[in-house]
Amino acid sequence: MKLPRRKFLHLAAGTAALPITARIALALDYPARPVRIIVGFAPAGGTDIIGRLVGQWLSEQLGQQFVIENRPGAASNIGTEMVVNAPPDGYTLLVATFVNAVNATLYDNLNFNFIRDIAPVASIAREPFAIEVHPSVPVKTVPEFITYAKANPGKINMASAGIGSGNHIAGELFKMMTGVNLVHVPYRGAGPALVDLLGGQVQVMFASMSSSIEYVRAGKVRALAVTIATRTPVLPDLPTLAEFVPGYEFSFWTGIGAPRNTPAEIVDKLNTEINAALAEPKMKARLAEWGATALPGSPADFGKLIAVETEKWGKVVEFTGAKPD
Numbered sequence: 061m062k063l064p065r066r067k068f069l070h071l072a073a074g075t076a077a078l079p080i081t082a083r084i085a086l087a088l089d090y091p092a093r094p095v096r097i098i099v100g101f102a103p104a105g106g107t108d109i110i111g112r113l114v115g116q117w118l119s120e121q122l123g124q125q126f127v128i129e130n131r132p133g134a135a136s137n138i139g140t141e142m143v144v145n146a147p148p149d150g151y152t153l154l155v156a157t158f159v160n161a162v163n164a165t166l167y168d169n170l171n172f173n174f175i176r177d178i179a180p181v182a183s184i185a186r187e188p189f190a191i192e193v194h195p196s197v198p199v200k201t202v203p204e205f206i207t208y209a210k211a212n213p214g215k216i217n218m219a220s221a222g223i224g225s226g227n228h229i230a231g232e233l234f235k236m237m238t239g240v241n242l243v244h245v246p247y248r249g250a251g252p253a254l255v256d257l258l259g260g261q262v263q264v265m266f267a268s269m270s271s272s273i274e275y276v277r278a279g280k281v282r283a284l285a286v287t288i289a290t291r292t293p294v295l296p297d298l299p300t301l302a303e304f305v306p307g308y309e310f311s312f313w314t315g316i317g318a319p320r321n322t323p324a325e326i327v328d329k330l331n332t333e334i335n336a337a338l339a340e341p342k343m344k345a346r347l348a349e350w351g352a353t354a355l356p357g358s359p360a361d362f363g364k365l366i367a368v369e370t371e372k373w374g375k376v377v378e379f380t381g382a383k384p385d
């Protein structure tokens with residue numbers, strides 16, 4: 061039987077719309093089961109803390125558990141590769157960070173390309189670090205620390221969450237700009253590194269404010285300066301490193317990523333909810349406690365941030381000659 065042209069076109073248009081309708085239905089039903097959020101670092105570090113905050117919000121708003129899974133190792137590459145290889149269905153997400161941008165240059169044999177293989181979902185926040193020393197270190201200012209370090213080359217241990225971590229790169233930038241010789245001691249996460257700083261096993265750490273500010277306030281570690289260009293309201297008397305090392309600036313960003321080819325409708329739904337979280341007064345207040353700045357925006361905005369940061373810090377990695385073990 062031959063269909064009239066108008067009826068044929070109508071049926072064809074309806075058939076073409078089916079995939080779109082199915083995708084919209086998928087997004088409306090999402091999530092239908094618990095979602096994993098992979099953190100590539102050990103518990104208790106800044107990335108873990110922020111991931112749990114966002115996971116709790118998404119759980120409350122979307123009616124399913126967003127469960128944090130810590131998969132530390134290889135400067136977050138183990139966790140990242142898990143997400144790269146996961147089904148692109150929105151049920152495995154990644155807390156993406158500054159470290160992913162660094163790793164693109166630091167590692168030349170990765171089994172993935174972060175920019176190609178991870179779909180940007182939403183940026184979360186940018187936060188300052190602080191240069192912090194154990195109270196046994198006989199310095200109270202950045203100039204005193206530089207003088208002390210130059211008088212004790214190779215004797216001061218600098219902790220980090222691993223090679224290529226924010227703590228490491230912030231410290232390498234400091235070494236590069238001041239000429240001091242600090243011994244890098246990498247850990248499997250910022251939490252274990254901070255524990256050893258508190259115990260005096262290491263003497264200095266460029267630590268995230270989210271993971272260390274309470275120890276600073278309690279006097280368990282001594283903060284010398286923040287790493288951003290302006291002083292932070294949470295510790296207004298703490299100077300910036302740039303006041304003593306002109307041009308120094310470092311901040312650490314976090315966001316959420318998903319496997320490549322995750323349906324755009326699911327990405328957009330997650331993006332909308334995360335932006336709503338960043339606008340919520342309690343969330344804004346919590347971030348402000350650490351001196352962090354919320355980074356609302358579209359998936360495309362987050363993608364641009366990742367591209368810019370990958371190029372910027374790649375140059376620093378090449379300059380310092382940093383290599384993974």
